[in-house]
Amino acid sequence: MTEIIDPRLQKLKEARQRAEMGGGESRIAKQHAKGKMTARERIAAFLDPGSFQELQPFTISASSKNIPGDGVVTGFGTVDGRTVFIYAQDFTVSGGSVSLAHARKIVQVVELAMQNGAPVVGFLDSGGARIQEGIRALQGYGELFRANAMASGVIPQISVMMGPCAGGAAYSPALTDFIVMTDKTSMMFITGPDVVKSVTGEIIDHQGLGGAHVHATRSGVSHFIGSSEEESMAITRKLLSYLPSNNMESPPVVPTEDDPFRTDEVLNSLVPEDPNTPYDMYEVIRRVVDLGSFFEVHAGWAGNAIVGFARLEGKTVGIVAQQPMVMAGVLDINASDKIARFVRFCDAFNVPLITFVDSPGFLPGTAQEHGGIIRHGAKALYAYIEATVPKISIVTRKAYGGAYIVMSSKSIGADLHLAWPSAEIAVMGAEGAVNILHRRDLKAAEDPEAKRKELVEAYREEFCNPYRAAEYGIVDDIIEPAQTRPVLVKALRAIREPARYVPPKKHGVMPV
Numbered sequence: 001m002t003e004i005i006d007p008r009l010q011k012l013k014e015a016r017q018r019a020e021m022g023g024g025e026s027r028i029a030k031q032h033a034k035g036k037m038t039a040r041e042r043i044a045a046f047l048d049p050g051s052f053q054e055l056q057p058f059t060i061s062a063s064s065k066n067i068p069g070d071g072v073v074t075g076f077g078t079v080d081g082r083t084v085f086i087y088a089q090d091f092t093v094s095g096g097s098v099s100l101a102h103a104r105k106i107v108q109v110v111e112l113a114m115q116n117g118a119p120v121v122g123f124l125d126s127g128g129a130r131i132q133e134g135i136r137a138l139q140g141y142g143e144l145f146r147a148n149a150m151a152s153g154v155i156p157q158i159s160v161m162m163g164p165c166a167g168g169a170a171y172s173p174a175l176t177d178f179i180v181m182t183d184k185t186s187m188m189f190i191t192g193p194d195v196v197k198s199v200t201g202e203i204i205d206h207q208g209l210g211g212a213h214v215h216a217t218r219s220g221v222s223h224f225i226g227s228s229e230e231e232s233m234a235i236t237r238k239l240l241s242y243l244p245s246n247n248m249e250s251p252p253v254v255p256t257e258d259d260p261f262r263t264d265e266v267l268n269s270l271v272p273e274d275p276n277t278p279y280d281m282y283e284v285i286r287r288v289v290d291l292g293s294f295f296e297v298h299a300g301w302a303g304n305a306i307v308g309f310a311r312l313e314g315k316t317v318g319i320v321a322q323q324p325m326v327m328a329g330v331l332d333i334n335a336s337d338k339i340a341r342f343v344r345f346c347d348a349f350n351v352p353l354i355t356f357v358d359s360p361g362f363l364p365g366t367a368q369e370h371g372g373i374i375r376h377g378a379k380a381l382y383a384y385i386e387a388t389v390p391k392i393s394i395v396t397r398k399a400y401g402g403a404y405i406v407m408s409s410k411s412i413g414a415d416l417h418l419a420w421p422s423a424e425i426a427v428m429g430a431e432g433a434v435n436i437l438h439r440r441d442l443k444a445a446e447d448p449e450a451k452r453k454e455l456v457e458a459y460r461e462e463f464c465n466p467y468r469a470a471e472y473g474i475v476d477d478i479i480e481p482a483q484t485r486p487v488l489v490k491a492l493r494a495i496r497e498p499a500r501y502v503p504p505k506k507h508g509v510m511p512v
C-alpha cells in the first residue's frame with residue numbers, strides 16, 4: 001500500500017530538507033574532515049534534546065546562492081531546562097559569511113533574548129562580511145554590533161568560537177560578555193596574515209596570529225579555551241549554570257551538601273610566616289567556597305590575578321583574588337583589565353563579589369607606565385566603586401598602598417572588609433618604607449645592613465599588621481582563617497544589595 005502524503009506537507013518536508021542540507025553533502029563532508037560539526041549538529045549537541053525551535057529557516061539572499069537559511073541557523077531552546085536564544089553560523093553556506101539577511105537573523109535572536117530575558121549563545125564559524133554583498137554586509141554587521149551593545153548588561157551574551165572569525169567580525173564577540181575559543185580550529189583577528197605580511201613584513205599563520213592559545217594567554221580576548229567543540233559546549237553550559245537569565249533575576253541556586261558552617265583548619269597555617277614565601281591562592285578559594293564549585297574565568301591570562309565564579313550555600317558569587325605564586329600577586333595592566341571586566345559583569349548580573357587580597361602593589365617599570373598602568377588601574381578602581389552588589393573583601397596577607405585601596409577596600413565601598421591575622425595593611429612594604437624614612441640613619445650606621453634589618457623588623461611590627469586598620473574601624477574584623485567560610489556565609493545572608501546613592505547622571509565616563 002502506497003502512503004498518501006498531503007502535497008502541502010510534502011512540499012514543507014522538501015523545503016525543510018533543503019534548508020537542513022545547508023551547502024550540500026560535499027561541503028558538509030569537508031566540514032567534518034576538519035573535525036568540525038555543522039551548525040545544526042552544534043545546536044543539537046548543545047541544547048536539551050528536542051528543545052530547539054528554529055526561526056526563519058527559509059530566509060534566502062542571492063549572495064548565498066539562494067540556499068535557504070542564508071548561512072546561519074537561529075532559534076531558541078533550553079539548557080538544563082532554562083531558555084536560551086541561539087544562533088550558529090553555517091560554514092557550508094558561503095563560508096558562514098555575513099550578508100544583511102544573515103546579520104538580521106542574528107539581530108532577531110539577540111533582540112528576542114533581550115525582550116524575553118534569556119541569555120544568547122552564538123556559535124561562530126564565518127569568513128566575515130560576505131564579499132559579494134558589499135556595503136549591505138557592513139550594514140548588517142553594524143546592526144548586529146548595535147544589538148550586542150544594547151543587550152549588554154541586560155542578558156548574558158556568550159560567543160563560542162568554532163572556526164574563523166575574520167575582520168571586523170571579531171567585534172560582535174568582542175561586544176559580548178564571554179568568548180569561548182575552540183583549540184586549533186577557531187581563530188580571531190582583525191587583519192589576516194596576508195595583510196599583516198604586506199603591511200609589516202611579518203610572516204605568521206592564522207593560529208599564530210589569532211588562535212585560541214594566543215587569545216586565552218596573551219591578548220585576553222578569550223575567556224575560556226575548549227580542546228574540542230564538545231568541550232567548548234560543556235564550558236558554555238557550565239558557565240550558564242552560574243548566571244542569571246537576565247539582569248532582573250538572581251543566578252540559579254544549586255543545592256549543595258557542603259555544610260555552610262564548615263571550618264577549615266588548614267587555612268590557619270596556609271600563609272607562610274616569611275612574607276616573601278608564596279602560597280597558592282587557589283587553595284584558599286577552593287577551601288572556602290562550596291566544594292568543587294570554583295569555576296575560573298580567564299584562567300590562562302594575567303595569572304597574577306584570579307577571577308571566577310563559585311558558590312556559597314549554592315548561590316553564585318564572583319571571586320576576585322591575587323595569586324602570590326605569580327609575580328607575587330602584583331597588579332599590572334592585564335590584571336587590572338581582567339579584574340575590572342569581571343567586577344562589572346558581576347555587578348550587572350547581581351553576583352555578589354568576594355575579594356581575597358594579597359598584593360604588594362602595582363608593578364613598577366617603564367613598560368607598565370608607558371603602557372598606561374594609570375589608565376588601566378583606574379578601570380579596576382572605577383569598577384569596584386561603581387558596583388552596587390554586596391562586596392566583601394578579605395586581606396590574607398599583603399595589602400599595600402594603591403593595591404590595598406583598589407582591591408575592594410572599605411574606603412571605596414566594601415560592605416565588609418575583613419583581615420586574617422597574617423594581613424599586612426600598610427602604605428608600602430617594609431624594605432621600601434625603611435629606605436625612604438631612614439635614609440640618613442642607614443647612611444650614618446656603622447653596620448648599615450644590620451641597621452636596615454632592625455628598622456625593617458620595627459616597621460613590620462608597627463605597621464605590617466591588621467590591628468591598626470581594625471583600631472580605626474577600617475577593617476571590620478580580624479578573623480581566624482579557618483572561620484572564613486562561615487563568616488562569608490553569615491555575611492551574605494545579612495547583606496542584600498544595599499541601596500547606594502548615585503548622583504543623577506546619564507552614565508559615568510569609565511576610564512577605558
Ligand code: HXC
Pocket residue numbers: 027093094095096097126127128129130131132138141142164166167168169192
Ligand atoms: C563570501 C566567502 C567568504 C566571504 C569565505 N567564503 N569567506 N564568501 N564572503 N567573506 C567562501 C569561499 O568562497 C568558499 O566558497 C567557502 O566560503 C569556504 O571558504 P574556503 O576559503 O574554501 O575555506 P577555508 O580554506 O577553510 O578558509 C576559510 C577562511 C577564508 C580563512 C575564512 O575563506 C578567508 O580568508 N575568507 C575571507 C576572509 C575575509 O577576508 N573576510 C572579509 C573580512 S572583512 P565555496 O563556494 O568555494 O565553497 C570583514 C569586514 C567586517 O569581515 C566589517 C565589520 C565591521
